Amino acid sequence: MKRWTKLAGMMVLTLVVLWFSCPFEGSENGPEEGHLLSPPPTPGVSSSPVPTALPETGETHGEHEPPFLYEKQVKETAHGPVVMHFLEIDMRSDKAGVKPVTSHRTLFGYEYLSVMAKNSNALAAVNGGFSHPNGLPGGMLYSNKTLKTPATGNFPVLFLLEDKAVIADATQKIWLQSKERASDPVFFNRYSDYEGIYVFTPIYGSSDRIEKPHLCAVVRNGKVTDMVSANEPVSIPSDGFLVSAVGADAERRLKGFIAVGQEVEIKTELKTSAPLDGEYVSAYECGSWIVKDGINVCPDSDGWVGTLLTRAPRTAVGIKSDGTLVFVVVDGRNKDISIGVSGPELAGLMIERGVMQAAMLDGGASSEMIIGDTIVNNPSAGRERLISSCFVIFKK
Numbered sequence: 001m002k003r004w005t006k007l008a009g010m011m012v013l014t015l016v017v018l019w020f021s022c023p024f025e026g027s028e029n030g031p032e033e034g035h036l037l038s039p040p041p042t043p044g045v046s047s048s049p050v051p052t053a054l055p056e057t058g059e060t061h062g063e064h065e066p067p068f069l070y071e072k073q074v075k076e077t078a079h080g081p082v083v084m085h086f087l088e089i090d091m092r093s094d095k096a097g098v099k100p101v102t103s104h105r106t107l108f109g110y111e112y113l114s115v116m117a118k119n120s121n122a123l124a125a126v127n128g129g130f131s132h133p134n135g136l137p138g139g140m141l142y143s144n145k146t147l148k149t150p151a152t153g154n155f156p157v158l159f160l161l162e163d164k165a166v167i168a169d170a171t172q173k174i175w176l177q178s179k180e181r182a183s184d185p186v187f188f189n190r191y192s193d194y195e196g197i198y199v200f201t202p203i204y205g206s207s208d209r210i211e212k213p214h215l216c217a218v219v220r221n222g223k224v225t226d227m228v229s230a231n232e233p234v235s236i237p238s239d240g241f242l243v244s245a246v247g248a249d250a251e252r253r254l255k256g257f258i259a260v261g262q263e264v265e266i267k268t269e270l271k272t273s274a275p276l277d278g279e280y281v282s283a284y285e286c287g288s289w290i291v292k293d294g295i296n297v298c299p300d301s302d303g304w305v306g307t308l309l310t311r312a313p314r315t316a317v318g319i320k321s322d323g324t325l326v327f328v329v330v331d332g333r334n335k336d337i338s339i340g341v342s343g344p345e346l347a348g349l350m351i352e353r354g355v356m357q358a359a360m361l362d363g364g365a366s367s368e369m370i371i372g373d374t375i376v377n378n379p380s381a382g383r384e385r386l387i388s389s390c391f392v393i394f395k396k
Contacts, residue, residue, distance in 0.1 A: 140172065156285070287304050
C-alpha cells in the first residue's frame, strides 16, 4: 500500500512540474478566424528598440532625408502608459516603396509577419487589415496590375500610386462582356454564400470551392471551352477563368448569356469618392474611417472588430497633408508597458501627428511592426499571430 501511495505521489509531482514548465498558451479566437499564435517570435521581440535605428537603405547620411522614418513614442496618461510606433514613408522617394503582400502569395492562408517580411526582402513591415475565414481578403486587393478581390463599398480603400497615396471610399462593378452584350454584375473571387453568378481567376486557387449543385463555364484564353454541371468543386483554368452559376435562376441566366466557342472577358468599373489623378499600382481595403480632412470621425463600433471604445492594441494607416504615408502600431493589454487606445483615441494620435486622412487596420494581437529584422513593438500575446496580409516597405 505504501508503495502505491509513493507512486501516486510521484505522478502528482510530475504533473505539477509539467504544468508549470509547459503552461497552456492559446489565442482568444479560433483557428478558423486566423488568429493563431506562433512559437516564440522570429525575429525576437526587441526589449528596447531604438527609435532612430533604421535598416540600411542606401542613403548617404546627411545628403538626403531617408525614404522612411521609424519613431517610438511613450505617452504617460492617467490610466497608464501608451507606447506608439510610427512608420512614415515619403511616397515621392525613389529609394523605397510600399505594397500589400498576402500570405503564401495567394488569397487564402496565414503567415507570420516576420515570414512575409523576410520573403519580400522588406526594409520594414506592418500588419494589414481584415480577412474572412481561411484568410480571404475582406475587401479590395489589387497588386501586380491584377485585381485579386473587389471593393465592397463598405470601407475605405488605400490606393498606392507611384508617387503618392490616396484613401477613398470605393465601389466596384464587375461584369462579363461578350461580343454581343454585357452580363448583369457578377461576384468576383469570393465565397459562394448566395445564389448568383461567380467569376474565379487562378489567384483564387485551384478550384471554385463550391460543394453544391452549380453550372460552370470554363474560359481559356478568352474563349468558352466547356460547360460543366457539378456537385463538387470545379478546377479553375490557369490560362483563363471559371464562371460558376449557383441556383436555378443563375444557371438559366448563364446559359442564356454564353455558350461553348463564344469569346468573353471580365470588365470592371471603379468609382472613388476622391480623385486618384493617376494610375494606382496597388489598392487595399481597410477598416473604418477614423480621420477625414483632419477631423476625428472614428465610429463607436466597426463591422470587423465590434466596439472601438475599449482600449486595445491598434494599427492604422494615414496620410499627411504633404503626402507622407503613416503607419502606427499602438501596444496594449499590458498595464506595465502599454494600456492601448480606443478607436477615437487612435484617431486623435494620428491627428496630433499631422495626419489628414486615416483608416483602421487589424488590431489586437495582430498589431505588429518590424523594422529591418526586429519586431519593434510588443505583441499583446507575447508572440506573433498568424495573419493573412501585411504592408511591406521595399527597396526600389
